[in-house]
Amino acid sequence: MAEEQAQPQLALERIYVKDMSLEVPGASVFTKEWNPELDINLSSNAEKLDDDHYQVILTVSVTAKMRKKRHLSLKCIKRVSSY
Numbered sequence: 815m816a817e818e819q820a821q822p823q824l825a826l827e828r829i830y831v832k833d834m835s836l837e838v839p840g841a842s843v844f845t846k847e848w849n850p851e852l853d854i855n856l857s858s859n860a861e862k863l864d865d866d867h868y869q870v871i872l873t874v875s876v877t878a879k880m881r882k883k884r885h886l887s888l889k890c891i892k893r894v895s896s897y
Contacts, residue, residue: 829894832871837887850878850885870894 855875862868871893878886 829892832891832893834890835888837884839884848880848885850880853877853879 853876855873857873859871860868861871871891874890874892876886876888877884
């Protein structure tokens with residue numbers, strides 16, 4: 815009979831927004847119908863803190879443009895620490 819090996823476990827300790835910004839230079843755009851061109855970028859970075867701890871950072875950026883003019887820009891950075 816083979817001994818079962820302990821499987822690694824993931825436990826999320828913290829999830830929080832590290833940084834967030836919102837820019838709306840053309841706020842009047844929300845008062846009329848529009849069909850913007852969306853630019854969505856995702857990036858992630860993982861860092862080993864020690865033998866049992868990791869930190870993962872997810873960055874999401876969204877930009878909405880219409881006729882080459884930027885109307886909305888949102889950037890959100892989420893940080894997840896796991897043990």
